[in-house]
Amino acid sequence: MRFRKLHYFVTVAEELHFGRAAARLHIAQPPLSQQIKAIEDEMGAKLFERSSQKVTLTPAGAAFLPQARAMIENWEKIQESVRGVATGKAGNLSLGFVWAAGTPHFSAGIASFKQNNPEITLNLEEMTTSQALDALHAEKLDIAMVLYNPLMDTADLEHQHYESQQHILALPEHHPLAELAVVPLIKLHQLPFISFARQAHPSLYDQIMHHLHSAGVEPNIVQVARLTQTTRTLVAAGVGIALVPDSTQFDQREGLTFRPIEGKLPELAIHFMWRKNSQSPLMSRLIDHLQEHGVRSQ
Incomplete structure (x- = not known):
């Protein structure tokens, strides 16, 4: 059953009037009546008693109403969750970082990112450069902050400069x-x-x-x-x-x-590194946030 039909059913159940329900749904009354009839046929149960004076829920309709509301609410949560992951505003991210990256502005940047994005889970772990690269290749990390050297073998990795230290x-x-x-x-x-x-x-x-x-x-x-x-x-x-x-x-x-x-x-060049073709919207948001926070702190 399409979730649009659930909205039709719940609206009629709340209004107990096809005309008012149709107005709320911004559709004509005859198509609404047809949709309710289609739901009843699909369910194999009569959901409303109709007369010229009033509309009432049948016992089957009354039993279906809370379940229909729960399905709509769950579907909305699913949509919100999927949109959050697609836009980088929700999800999980694992970050490995070398000791040199542990500056006050890095810590403050992580803290503000977590505070502003409560739907995101960040898993942080201090590592050496070798450990971080091994973890990236083994897909145990999403992103790493390492001491970069042009002589590194990064054929299957992408990287972006974060900051340099002496x-x-x-x-x-x-x-x-x-x-x-x-x-x-x-x-x-x-x-x-x-x-x-x-x-x-x-x-x-x-x-x-x-x-x-x-x-x-x-x-x-x-x-x-x-x-x-x-x-x-x-x-x-x-x-x-x-x-x-x-x-x-x-x-x-x-x-x-x-x-x-x-x-x-x-010079100590600290770079973000991640596997090629694996940069998610969440990863991009974190990189941009840390970059901007680092620049503001300089």
Whole structure:
């Protein structure tokens, strides 16, 4: 049965008058009577008692009325849900992001997006670039924010720039280099170094080592940390120094300080990445929102 016929039945049941019901529905009375007769034939039950004085619901009609209303309401909810997904105003989205993306304006952008879109579920997970790319290929993520390098194999992926950051030096608070306003790169030679694991961000790791070696710096790597949180803890504890994204300084902690570096190091380009031909309206809305929020926060 078409849902339009349900509207006809419910309207007549509410008005108990074919003329008023036809006026509400903006159709002529004879076609309305024909539609009600067609419903009764389809249902195999008489729904209305008609006389020249009045129209009343039969027991079958009275039993059908709440079910008809429920079907109409459910159909409207289904339509609203489908429209929401089609326009990117409803649905689920999984986002993996590298630690460098965790800036205050990123957090504020996610928070405002969720607040303004209560029908959307965002599943967020911090990952390394390698983990995020693997999850994209395995279709465990819809979109990722990774440290992008042109040498990456992105044949089956699409990407869009989000923001760029510079490297800064994380130091124990009372380290001799903390007395400098800017630290020349050469002063890092042979100092105890805390590094991230190469497999986490292989392209970035190789670029950093290339620039260090080109500047005559041989880092004395004393610890490899899997997580940036661990790196900050180890630096604050005096285990060594570390090169970190400038967004790291937003997470202040006791015993830790940061200094800009004089010398050439690779830029940290953070890109959105997703599988080709998979960009949904919801994904586009999130990307646009985060881009705009980031620009306004600069």
